[in-house]
Amino acid sequence: MPETSLNVVLLRYTPEPEEVVAMAAKLCYSASGVEDLKQKIETKDQEAFVGKLASIGHLSPIEHVSFTFGIEGISRACSHQLVRHRVASYSQQSQRYVREEQFDYIIPPSIKRDPALVQVFEKYMAEAQEKYTRVLKRLEQLGYQGEAGQQDARYLLPNAAETKIVVTMNARELLHFFRVRCCNRAQWEIREMAERMLGHVKKAAPTIFAKSGPGCLYVPCPEGKMTCGKSEEVRKKYGVKK
Ligand SMILES: Cc1cc2nc3c(=O)[nH]c(=O)nc-3n(C[C@H](O)[C@H](O)[C@H](O)COP(=O)(O)OP(=O)(O)OC[C@H]3O[C@@H](n4cnc5c(N)ncnc54)[C@H](O)[C@@H]3O)c2cc1C
DSSP states (O other): OOBOOOEEEEEEEOSSHHHHHHHHHHHHHOOSOHHHHHHHHHHSOOHHHHHHHHHTTOOGGGGGOEEEEEEEEEEHHHHHHHTTOOSSEEEEOOTTTSOOTTOOBOOOHHHHTOHHHHHHHHHHHHHHHHHHHHHHHHHHHTTOOTHHHHHHHGGGOOTTBEEEEEEEEEHHHHHHHHHHHSSTTSOHHHHHHHHHHHHHHHHHSTTTTTTOSSTTSSSSOTTGGGOOSOHHHHHHHTTOOO
């Protein structure tokens, strides 16, 4: 059973995202009609205007643009954390419809550091695969064909099992998501995934996401007593100057 690695692809996003946000925001403050507004936005540089929205807390215009990611090489433990974010849409590879002939899995870096632990881990994965296959075959003998057997045999699959998911979030939810999931307090796997997502959207919509990242980049760490105490280090990593 191969170990697998993270792959995050930005599949699609709202075309001209910063123009769309600027149009939505300008409409709030302008007496112009939609056609007029469209002309003005297309011909003017909106960078400063869009950049200001977040700082004045006018966030609803940012909801008009969405980003769709294809993500693979994450564990079910990670995807479970991801789908707790409710202001998003998800489509996940199903263990009910997909037969796990040979499931891939994620080995946490802490376990990889110790060859003896890796052995324990891999042995357990092999056992899980063997038990899954055995139970599935027996269920089929009992008349539970296809998804009827798979949906119950999957109870034997571990949290480490690899999954693939398509996720769509609007920019406002992404700003929130990056604040909590790029944070050092988030688990390493979802943090790595969030950092990759952030890298993609920063290229697609540099102004909207210019100041995006963990919650401590521009203000004191919001985690209070739970802080990792490494805000300075984090700011340096994100290239934020004091
Ligand atoms: C470090 C860390 C540790 C965690 N530990 C645990 C844990 O031990 N146990 C656990 O169960 N979860 C845990 N979580 C998950 C966490 O509680 C949230 O479920 C998850 O981060 C989703 O974020 P969210 O609820 O802010 O917002 P999203 O679902 O992303 O929604 C965005 C925002 O919309 C608003 N919103 C959405 N839905 C509602 C609603 N129904 N009512 C009012 N406002 C709403 C809120 O302002 C919310 O912040 C942890 C998360 C992190 C980052």
